[in-house]
Amino acid sequence: MxxxxxxxxxxxxxxxxxxxxxxxxxxxxxxxxxxxxxxKRASVFQDELARMQENSRYAIQLLNKEIRNAGxxxxxxxxxxxxAYLDTGGTYLDNSSLxxxxxxADGTTPGSPFTLGATSTGWSGGNGTEATLPTVLNSPLLVAxxxxxxxxxxxxxxxxxxxxxxxxxxxxxxxxxxxxxGCSGGASDGFSGLCIGDLAIVSDCExxxxxxxxxxALDGSGVLTVHDATGVNWVGEHSSTIxxxxxxxxxxxxxxxxxxxxxNNATPAVPALYRKIGSGNAQELVEGVENMQVVYGxxxxxxxxxxxxxxxxxVTNFSNVVSIQLSLLLRTIxxxxxxxxxxxxxxxxxxxxxxxxxxHYRQVFTATIQLxxxxx
Numbered sequence: 001m002x003x004x005x006x007x008x009x010x011x012x013x014x015x016x017x018x019x020x021x022x023x024x025x026x027x028x029x030x031x032x033x034x035x036x037x038x039x040k041r042a043s044v045f046q047d048e049l050a051r052m053q054e055n056s057r058y059a060i061q062l063l064n065k066e067i068r069n070a071g072x073x074x075x076x077x078x079x080x081x082x083x084a085y086l087d088t089g090g091t092y093l094d095n096s097s098l099x100x101x102x103x104x105a106d107g108t109t110p111g112s113p114f115t116l117g118a119t120s121t122g123w124s125g126g127n128g129t130e131a132t133l134p135t136v137l138n139s140p141l142l143v144a145x146x147x148x149x150x151x152x153x154x155x156x157x158x159x160x161x162x163x164x165x166x167x168x169x170x171x172x173x174x175x176x177x178x179x180x181x182g183c184s185g186g187a188s189d190g191f192s193g194l195c196i197g198d199l200a201i202v203s204d205c206e207x208x209x210x211x212x213x214x215x216x217a218l219d220g221s222g223v224l225t226v227h228d229a230t231g232v233n234w235v236g237e238h239s240s241t242i243x244x245x246x247x248x249x250x251x252x253x254x255x256x257x258x259x260x261x262x263x264n265n266a267t268p269a270v271p272a273l274y275r276k277i278g279s280g281n282a283q284e285l286v287e288g289v290e291n292m293q294v295v296y297g298x299x300x301x302x303x304x305x306x307x308x309x310x311x312x313x314x315v316t317n318f319s320n321v322v323s324i325q326l327s328l329l330l331r332t333i334x335x336x337x338x339x340x341x342x343x344x345x346x347x348x349x350x351x352x353x354x355x356x357x358x359x360h361y362r363q364v365f366t367a368t369i370q371l372x373x374x375x376x
Contacts (some may be wrong), residue, residue: 047359048332052288056330056365057285059273063264063326066257066275069342070151071099071373074203075252092134093278094199094258095208096152100321101129102294102312103137103148109311110350115358116290120144126296126315136279137258143271145353146261147294147312149324153257153311153373154201154208158250159192163225166242167201171211171227174250175219189215191224198278199254200226202244209244210254226251261292270333290329290355290362293348297323304374310350322374325349328364335359 013021073096095101103123135141137148159173176192183195194200194213199209212338217225244345258276263269264284273289274282296315297306299322306323315321327348336359343357346364355362 003181023025025242032308033149044327045321045338046091047335048334051332052332052361055286055288056328056363059328059330060365060367062285062342063259064367066259067100067149067151067324068372069153069373072153073201073208073373074252076153092130092136092150092258094210094212096199096254098318099152100296100324100371101126101150101318102296102315103133103150104312104314105145105147108145108147108293108351108353109314110293113345113352113354114145115354116145117146123148124313126312126318129312129318139262139282141262143261143291144262146291147258148258148291149294149312149326150256150258150348153255154203154252156193156204156252158252161173161202161223161244161246161249161251164246165249170198170225171202171251172225174223176222176224191218193253194224196227199256201251201252202249202253204244204248204250207244219343223351251313259292261289266312266324271331288330288333290331291348291353292329293327293351293353295325295349296321297376299323321371323368323370325366325368326358329353329361329362329363329364331360336361 018344020303040303102126103112105123106121107118117142121144125131125133133148160175162172162174165171183190183197190196190198194216196213196216198213199210200213201208203209211227213226215225215227219225260276261271262274262285264272265288270287271290272287273285273292275285277283295309295311297309297322298315298317299305300307300320302323306321309325329346329348339359339361341357341359344355344362346353346355346362348364349366
């Protein structure tokens with residue numbers, strides 16, 4: 001029997017087939033990579049936009065809540081404040097008779113053009129305010145061309161008087177939190193949010209008086225003495241025979257709050273909305289806020305409705321301000337290649353603001369805020 005020999009060929013891919021497969025694989029991988037990169041960029045872009053819009057909502061909500069507090073003095077309006085003797089020596093902290101005031105960034109009056117990044121020429125106040133920006137607010141980190149708004153109000157729910165307050169007696173209060181709170185600037189610890197050097201207000205429904213706390217002493221029965229009558233003289237009451245009584249009066253912290261835009265301490269620095277309470281440290285609230293423009297609604301015929309909106313340095317009497325309009329310019333924190341680097345001109349309450357030619361997305365947000373406690 002003869003055996004039949006057959007040739008056995010090795011099976012597999014030829015070199016040409018391998019090269020074709022590799023080429024197709026590279027093309028597919030490149031396509032997948034491009035899809036991933038574009039998806040990632042789109043996701044980052046959407047996150048940045050969402051973050052910017054959320055920041056704007058939070059900023060407007062916070063400003064709305066704070067500014068509505070302006071002028072709150074318990075159940076007494078600022079227009080009925082007695083002129084008290086204060087030893088702070090300025091008007092930024094101790095001008096309790098003004099519920100709201102502001103400083104207009106020079107060169108940004110409505111109708112004027114302004115370019116972001118321009119050199120600052122300063123800020124101007126209106127009638128009844130300091131002509132130039134108070135030293136306690138001035139900082140090289142302030143963003144040029146952005147307005148500053150200042151509000152004052154009685155903070156908290158109030159502490160109850162422990163005894164009737166006559167003209168020459170100490171101010172003593174009860175319902176004090178015994179938890180010690182830290183005070184800034186190296187001052188002694190305080191109680192119920194009060195610190196030595198703070199301004200305080202005693203208010204009933206007929207009168208309100210402000211003074212500076214020069215001592216804090218909590219006794220064993222929970223009575224806190226917040227003003228030493230032998231220290232700062234409390235003068236100018238309607239009559240020394242009319243006391244602030246236990247039944248009708250409360251003591252509050254007299255809070256002065258400034259809102260402004262400045263660069264934060266990040267690297268690189270990012271512009272942000274800041275708040276400064278009294279002479280304390282500036283607190284960053286919302287990053288990505290590049291500019292703030294504010295106009296004030298003046299009621300000139302005493303009907304509670306603004307007759308005109310003016311920049312801060314044009315206001316003739318801040319006691320007549322019943323509302324404000326503010327406009328915030330926000331930008332994305334990171335630049336996006338999806339945006340071509342072209343300058344924009346955006347309107348902020350009739351101030352035309354030109355932006356840099358970069359890859360940041362920007363948007364303007366505007367709100368009108370009615371004051372709940374305008375002067376009567």
